[in-house]
Amino acid sequence: MNMTEGEICRQYRSAKDRASQLQILADLNCVPRLEIIKILMHNGEQVRLPLAAKGKKRTTELTDEEYTAALFRRLDVLDREISKREREYREIVAVMKGAGRYKCGKKVRNAAQLSEK
Numbered sequence: 001m002n003m004t005e006g007e008i009c010r011q012y013r014s015a016k017d018r019a020s021q022l023q024i025l026a027d028l029n030c031v032p033r034l035e036i037i038k039i040l041m042h043n044g045e046q047v048r049l050p051l052a053a054k055g056k057k058r059t060t061e062l063t064d065e066e067y068t069a070a071l072f073r074r075l076d077v078l079d080r081e082i083s084k085r086e087r088e089y090r091e092i093v094a095v096m097k098g099a100g101r102y103k104c105g106k107k108v109r110n111a112a113q114l115s116e117k
Contacts, residue, residue, distance in 0.1 A: 002029050008036060009043050019050035 003011070008025055015021035026033040040047050051062075051070050062070065 005039050005043055008039050009045055012036075012040055012045060018048070022047075022049075 003025070008029070011025060012018060012021055015024075022033050022036055025036045029036070037047050048067060049071070051067075051074065
């Protein structure tokens with residue numbers, strides 16, 4: 001990491017657009033954005049992730065309760081999306097295994113080749 005934790009916190013605090021600053025700090029320090037979030041939280045910074053806005057943009061800050069509720073709603077949406085993808089993944093794997101034509105992502109000619117490998 002190029003910057004100290006204190007420098008990261010100061011840069012974050014002084015940013016006009018803190019949501020964008022998370023990614024900027026991650027890029028500057030060659031670390032994932034999650035690492036910057038952990039550093040900020042470890043040092044007592046209140047980190048707020050950007051939320052997808054529907055309709056008009058708010059002119060006031062969300063209260064802590066509103067922000068928490070919005071995060072839970074987003075988690076619910078992500079959970080449904082992940083569950084749907086997991087089901088699709090399992091169905092595809094079951095079909096591939098049942099057909100006996102694929103092993104470790106490689107096409108095989110017959111079932112005998114599966115037992116040889």
